[in-house]
Amino acid sequence: MFHPFHWQQYPVIIMIALVVSFLALAMIFVTLGIIYFHRIKTEDTNEEEAASELIIIEELNKHILRYDSLNEVPEKELLNVINKLTRLKQKSLVFTKVLTRTLMSFSILLTGTIQLVINATYNLLKLQEDTFKKLKSKLWFVKIEGLREVQEINDNDSISQVITLTKDNNINVRVSAYAALIQLDSKEKYKFLDDEQETLTLWHQIILTNAMEKIDSNELPDFKRYLGSTNNSIVLLCMKLILHYNQLNAVSSLIKLLSHKDDEIRCFVIQALGKLNADEAEQQLIERYPKESLGNKTQILLSLGNIISLISLKFLTDKFIRGEHFDILKSAAEAINTFPQELKKLVPIDSTLLDEKQITLIKHYEEPLNLYGSI
Amino acid sequence: MANNKILVIDDERLINKFLASRLEREAWDVDTAIDGIEAMNKITRNKYDLILTDLIMPNVAGLELVIYIKNSKLNADVPIIVISSLTSDNVILDVLSIGVEEYISKPFSMNVVIAKIKQILGKKSVA
Amino acid sequence: MEAFKEWSHFIFNNAIYYYSVTIMFSYGLLALFSLREIKKYKQKDNLFDYQLLLSSPYLPSISVIAPAFNEGKVILNGLQSFLSLSYPKFEVILVNDGSTDDTLQQLIDEYELVKVDFAYHEVIKTQPVKQIFKSTNPAYSKLVVIDKENGNSKADASNAGINAAIYPLFLCTDVDCILHKDTLIKLVKPFIEEQDRVIASGAAIRISNSCEVKNGYIKKVNAPRQFLPLFQELEYIRAFILGRMAWSSINALMLVSGGLGLFDKDIVIKAGGYNHVSFGEDMELISRMRIYMHDHKLKYKVRYIPESLCWTEVPSDIKIFARQRTRWSKGLAQTLWFHKKVTFNPKYKIFGLLTFPYFILFEWLAPLLEFGGIIYYIYLIITGQINWEFAIILLQFVYSFSVLITITSVLYDEITGIKYSKKSEVFRLCLAAVAEPFVYHPLVLFFSLRGDWFFITNKKLSWGVMTRIGFKKKNKKL
Numbered sequence: 001m002f003h004p005f006h007w008q009q010y011p012v013i014i015m016i017a018l019v020v021s022f023l024a025l026a027m028i029f030v031t032l033g034i035i036y037f038h039r040i041k042t043e044d045t046n047e048e049e050a051a052s053e054l055i056i057i058e059e060l061n062k063h064i065l066r067y068d069s070l071n072e073v074p075e076k077e078l079l080n081v082i083n084k085l086t087r088l089k090q091k092s093l094v095f096t097k098v099l100t101r102t103l104m105s106f107s108i109l110l111t112g113t114i115q116l117v118i119n120a121t122y123n124l125l126k127l128q129e130d131t132f133k134k135l136k137s138k139l140w141f142v143k144i145e146g147l148r149e150v151q152e153i154n155d156n157d158s159i160s161q162v163i164t165l166t167k168d169n170n171i172n173v174r175v176s177a178y179a180a181l182i183q184l185d186s187k188e189k190y191k192f193l194d195d196e197q198e199t200l201t202l203w204h205q206i207i208l209t210n211a212m213e214k215i216d217s218n219e220l221p222d223f224k225r226y227l228g229s230t231n232n233s234i235v236l237l238c239m240k241l242i243l244h245y246n247q248l249n250a251v252s253s254l255i256k257l258l259s260h261k262d263d264e265i266r267c268f269v270i271q272a273l274g275k276l277n278a279d280e281a282e283q284q285l286i287e288r289y290p291k292e293s294l295g296n297k298t299q300i301l302l303s304l305g306n307i308i309s310l311i312s313l314k315f316l317t318d319k320f321i322r323g324e325h326f327d328i329l330k331s332a333a334e335a336i337n338t339f340p341q342e343l344k345k346l347v348p349i350d351s352t353l354l355d356e357k358q359i360t361l362i363k364h365y366e367e368p369l370n371l372y373g374s375i
Numbered sequence: 376m377a378n379n380k381i382l383v384i385d386d387e388r389l390i391n392k393f394l395a396s397r398l399e400r401e402a403w404d405v406d407t408a409i410d411g412i413e414a415m416n417k418i419t420r421n422k423y424d425l426i427l428t429d430l431i432m433p434n435v436a437g438l439e440l441v442i443y444i445k446n447s448k449l450n451a452d453v454p455i456i457v458i459s460s461l462t463s464d465n466v467i468l469d470v471l472s473i474g475v476e477e478y479i480s481k482p483f484s485m486n487v488v489i490a491k492i493k494q495i496l497g498k499k500s501v502a
Numbered sequence: 503m504e505a506f507k508e509w510s511h512f513i514f515n516n517a518i519y520y521y522s523v524t525i526m527f528s529y530g531l532l533a534l535f536s537l538r539e540i541k542k543y544k545q546k547d548n549l550f551d552y553q554l555l556l557s558s559p560y561l562p563s564i565s566v567i568a569p570a571f572n573e574g575k576v577i578l579n580g581l582q583s584f585l586s587l588s589y590p591k592f593e594v595i596l597v598n599d600g601s602t603d604d605t606l607q608q609l610i611d612e613y614e615l616v617k618v619d620f621a622y623h624e625v626i627k628t629q630p631v632k633q634i635f636k637s638t639n640p641a642y643s644k645l646v647v648i649d650k651e652n653g654n655s656k657a658d659a660s661n662a663g664i665n666a667a668i669y670p671l672f673l674c675t676d677v678d679c680i681l682h683k684d685t686l687i688k689l690v691k692p693f694i695e696e697q698d699r700v701i702a703s704g705a706a707i708r709i710s711n712s713c714e715v716k717n718g719y720i721k722k723v724n725a726p727r728q729f730l731p732l733f734q735e736l737e738y739i740r741a742f743i744l745g746r747m748a749w750s751s752i753n754a755l756m757l758v759s760g761g762l763g764l765f766d767k768d769i770v771i772k773a774g775g776y777n778h779v780s781f782g783e784d785m786e787l788i789s790r791m792r793i794y795m796h797d798h799k800l801k802y803k804v805r806y807i808p809e810s811l812c813w814t815e816v817p818s819d820i821k822i823f824a825r826q827r828t829r830w831s832k833g834l835a836q837t838l839w840f841h842k843k844v845t846f847n848p849k850y851k852i853f854g855l856l857t858f859p860y861f862i863l864f865e866w867l868a869p870l871l872e873f874g875g876i877i878y879y880i881y882l883i884i885t886g887q888i889n890w891e892f893a894i895i896l897l898q899f900v901y902s903f904s905v906l907i908t909i910t911s912v913l914y915d916e917i918t919g920i921k922y923s924k925k926s927e928v929f930r931l932c933l934a935a936v937a938e939p940f941v942y943h944p945l946v947l948f949f950s951l952r953g954d955w956f957f958i959t960n961k962k963l964s965w966g967v968m969t970r971i972g973f974k975k976k977n978k979k980l
Contacts, residue, residue, distance in 0.1 A: 010892075011892075013516075013519055014892050014895055014896070017895055017896055017898075017899035018895050018899070020899060020903065021895070021898045021899040021901075021902045021903065024899075024902035024903045024905075024906045025902045025906075027906050028902065028905055028906050028909055031906065031909045031910055031913050032909065032929075032932060034913055035909075035912065035913050035916055035928060035932070036925070038913070038916055038917065039916065039920070039925055039928065042916075042920055043920075053388070053389075054388075057388065057389055057392050057393070058392070061392050061393055061396040061397075062396065065393060065396070065397075066396055066397055066400050068486070102389065105389055106389065106393070108482060108551070108553060108554075109389070109390060109481055109482050109483070109553075110393075110482055110483065110484065110485065111482045111483065111484045112484030112485065112486055112487070113484075113486070114484070114485055141545045141546070141548070141549055144549050145548075145549060148549070148551075199697050201694060201695050201696065201697055202560060202693075202694035202695075203691075203694045203695040205560065206554065206555065206558045206560055206561075206694070207554070209558070209560070210554050210557075210558065240560065244559075326623045326625075330621065330623070333621075357621070357623075360619060360620075360621045361621045363619035363621075364619055364620055364621035366619075367618050367619050367620075369616070369618050369636040369637075369638070369643070370618060370619075370620060370636065372465065372593070372636075372643040372644065411717075431586075431588040431683060435586070435717065438641040439586075439641060441641070442639075442641050460553050460556045460557045461556055461557070461588075461590050462557045462559070462590070463559060463590035463591050465591060465643075466590060466591075469640055469641070469643055472640040473640050473641055480557065481553070481557065
C-alpha cells in the first residue's frame with residue numbers, strides 16, 4: 001500500500017504533507033522529551049530551593065535576627081554563620097538566589113531596628129556585588145530586580161548607578177529607579193515628578209507610594225508643587241499623596257484644579273476636597289455642579305457629604321428631592337446620611353414629596369448592614 | 376507558674392519561624408501552625424494564652440479561623456492578635472468587630488508585637 | 503454530472519487541502535504568539551510583589567458575582583472559596599435565580615442572613631428581584647444574596663448582580679467554581695499595569711472532577727480520571743494556554759469565559775449587559791463591549807493571563823456534555839450572526855478584520871467542512887475512487903500536526919507552572935492527546951453540527967440543568 005520508492009511521482013501537495021507530517025512526528029517526540037526534562041529540572045530546583053530556604057531561615061533566625069542589632073550578636077557566632085552561608089553561596093547559584101530572596105522578604109515584612117540588621121547581614125554576605133551586576137545588565141527585568149534589591153537593602157553605594165537608570169528608556173525600569181532613589185540618601189529623590197513625561201500606570205503609582213511609605217513622612221515634599229504638571233498621571237499621583245499624608249495646605253491649589261480640562265482629574269479633585277473636609281471649597285463645588293458630567297456630579301454630592309455644613313445639607317436635600325437620575329438620588333441619600341441627627345432635623349425632608357425609590361434609598365442608608373464597603 | 380503558651384499561625388514559613396524564634400527568646404512557650412487545618416486541630420486540643428494569626432491562609436478563610444477560635448471550647452476567651460498584609464479599613468474594622476484584640480499590619484516591627492503581647496498578657500494576669 | 507464531479511473533485515482535493523493547511527499554519531502562529539506572551543508574562547510576574555499590592559489602598563474594588571440555580575449541592579463550597587479570596591476590598595453577590603431546591607434556605611441558615619431594605623436599581627432590565635439578604639455575622643459582611651425570579655438564563659441572573667454591585671469592577675463566575683485565593687489580585691493586574699483602558703481580563707479554567715476539594719479550597723490538583731473530563735481538560739489547556747494567550751497578545755480576544763472573567767462594570771453597563779437570549783452570553787458580551795469601544799473611538803484592551811485560577815466541574819455524562827456543546831455551538835453561530843456587520847469592517851480594526859473572520863472561517867465553518875469532507879471520503883470509498891495512499895498520507899499529515907499542537911500546549915502549561923504532582927498525570931494527558939482525534943473529537947464535531955442545525959432551524963434548546971455530584975460535603979462545622 002505504501003511505496004516510498006515512487007515518492008517522486010507524488011503530487012507536490014502530497015509530498016509537502018508527507019514531509020510536514022514526519023517533521024511533526026519528530027517534534028512530538030522532542031516536545032515530550034522537553035516536558036519530561038522540564039519536570040525533572042523544575043522538581044530538582046524546587047527541592048534545592050526548599051532545602052536552601054530551610055537552612056537560611058534556620059540560620060538567620062537562630063543566630064542573627066533574634067537580636068535587635070548586629071553588635072549584640074556574639075562575634076564568633078556571627079562569623080560562623082556568615083562563613084557557613086558564604087560557603088554555601090559559593091557552591092550554588094540557587095542558594096545565592098534564595099539567600100537574596102529570603103533577606104528581601106524579611107526586609108519587606110519587617111520594620112524597625114531589625115531592618116538595619118538585615119541590611120548589615122546583606123553586606124557581610126557580599127550580596128551587593130551581585131546586585132550591582134544586575135543594575136549593569138542589559139535586560140530590563142534584571143535591572144528592575146537589581147533596583148528592588150537596592151531599594152529594600154538601602155544600598156547607598158549604588159546611588160550613581162540608580163540615577164543613571166532613572167533615564168532608562170524603559171518606563172518600568174525608570175519607575176523602579178525612582179522608587180529605589182526615594183529610599184536612598186539622594187537630593188534628586190523627587191525630580192521625577194518634574195521630569196517624567198510618560199503616563200504612570202496605577203501599578204507604577206503603587207510602587208512609588210509604597211516607597212514613600214517607608215521613609216519618615218516629615219521628609220516628604222509638599223506635593224501641591226507638582227499639581228501644575230502637564231503629565232496627568234503625576235497630578236493624580238500627587239493628589240493621592242496629598243490625601244494620604246493629609247497635606248491640608250494643598251487645599252487652595254486643589255480648588256484651582258477644579259477647572260482642569262481633564263474630566264478624570266476634576267473628579268479626583270472633587271473627591272480629594274471632600275476627603276480633606278475642605279469647607280473653603282464648598283461654594284466652588286456647588287457652583288461647579290451644573291457644569292459637570294453625571295459621574296462628577298455624584299462625586300460632588302458625596303464630597304459635600306464630607307463637608308458637614310448647613311449649606312451643603314440644604315443643597316443635598318434639594319438634589320435628593322428634585323433629582324431625577326438614580327445615581328444623583330443615591331449619592332445625595334448617601335451624603336445626607338453622613339450628617340448628624342441634630343443637623344438633619346434642621347432640614348427635614350417632606351416624605352409626602354418622595355416616591356417609592358427615594359424612600360427605599362433613605363431606608364437603604366439607614367440599614368447598618370448595607371454600609372459595608374462604603375467606608 | 377508555667378510559661379505563657381502562644382500559638383503562631385502563618386502560612387509563610389519565613390514569618391512563622393521568625394515569630395516563633397523571637398517569641399521563644401522572650402521565654403514563652405511557642406506552638407506553630409502552617410495552615411488553617413493544623414491550626415484548628417491545635418486549637419481544639421490545646422489551651423493557649425494568646426494566639427497570633429495571619430488572615431489569608433490555605434484551607435480556611437482568615438475570619439473563619441477567628442470565629443472558630445471564638446467558638447472553641449478551650450480557647451474561646453483567648454486574646455487574638457491578627458498580623459496581616461491587608462490594610463484596608465473595612466478589613467480591619469471587620470476583624471476588630473468579631474473580637475480580635477489587636478490588628479497589626481505587615482510590614483510590622485517585632486518590638487511592637489512583643490510589647491503588645493506583654494501588654495495583653497499583663498492585663499490578663501491582673502484580671 | 504461530469505462537471506459536478508470535476509468541480510467537487512477540485513474542491514475536496516485542493517480547496518480543503520489549502521483550508522487545512524491554513525488552519526494548521528494559524529495554529530502554528532498561535533503557538534508562537536502564545537509562547538512569546540507567556541514568556542513576557544513570566545518575566546514581569548517574577549518582579550511583581552503581590553504583598554505590596556495587597557497592602558495598597560489604591561486597588562480598584564471588586565464585586566464578585568455568582569448566579570445560582572438549584573445548586574444546593576455545591577453552593578456552600580463555592581461561596582466559601584469566594585469569601586476566602588485574598589483581596590483588600592471586595593463584595594460577593596450571590597444571585598439565587600429562582601431555585602426550586604433548598605439553595606436559598608441553605609444560604610440563610612449557614613450565613614445567618616436577614617432581609618434588608620436595599621435600594622436595588624434596575625440599570626439593566628431583568629426578571630424582578632424579590633428580596634435581598636445580608637449576613638448578620640460580621641465575618642460575612644461582604645456577602646449580598648439576591649433572590650430573584652427565574653430568568654431562564656445565566657445572563658439574566660448576572661445582570662441582576664451587576665445592578666446591585668457597588669464597585670467599579672466585577673468578577674463573573676459560577677458557584678460550582680473553586681477559585682484560587684489570588685484570583686482577584688492576579689486578574690486585576692492587567693487593569694492596573696496597562697496604559698490603555700482594560701475592559702476585561704480572564705485566566706485559565708481547569709477541571710475539578712478528580713481534584714481533592716475541602717472547604718472551598720483545592721487541596722490537591724489531579725488530572726481527571728474519567729473519560730470525558732480527561733479530554734475536556736486537554737481541550738481547556740489548549741484553548742486557554744495556547745489559544746487565548748495568543749489572541750490576547752495581539753488584543754484580538756473574542757471570548758472571556760463565563761466561569762471566570764473580570765470586567766469593567768461601566769463599559770458592561772454601557773454596552774447593555776449580558777444578553778439573556780444568547781446561548782453564548784460570555785462571547786456575545788465581549789463582542790458587544792468591543793463594538794461599543796470602537797463605536798466610541800476609545801482605546802481599550804482585553805487581556806488573558808496564563809494562570810490557572812479557577813477549577814470547575816465538567817460534565818462526565820455524555821447527555822449533559824452533548825447539551826453543553828450543542829449550546830456552545832449554537833451560541834457561537836448566534837453571536838457571529840448577530841454581529842455580522844463587524845466582519846471585514848475596518849472600523850473594528852483587528853477585531854473586525856481578523857478575529858471575526860477567523861471565527862467564522864475556522865471556528866464556525868470548520869465542523870461543517872470537516873463533515874463535508876468525511877461524507878466525500880465515504881462517497882469515494884463506496885464508488886471505489888479513493889487513492890488509499892494519498893488518503894492515508896493526508897490523514898496522517900493532519901493527525902500528527904494536531905497532536906503536536908496539543909502536546910505543545912501541554913508543555914506550555916507545564917512552563918506556566920506545575921499543577922499535577924505526578925509525572926504520570928502529564929503523560930496521561932499526552933496519551934489522551936494521541937487518542938483525542940479518534941475518540942473525543944468526533945463527539946465534539948457531532949455536537950457542534952447539532953448546534954448549528956438547531957441554530958438554522960431555530961430549534962428551542964433548553965439550558966438544561968447540570969447535574970452535579972458535588973464535592974464532598976463540608977465536614978467542618980463552625
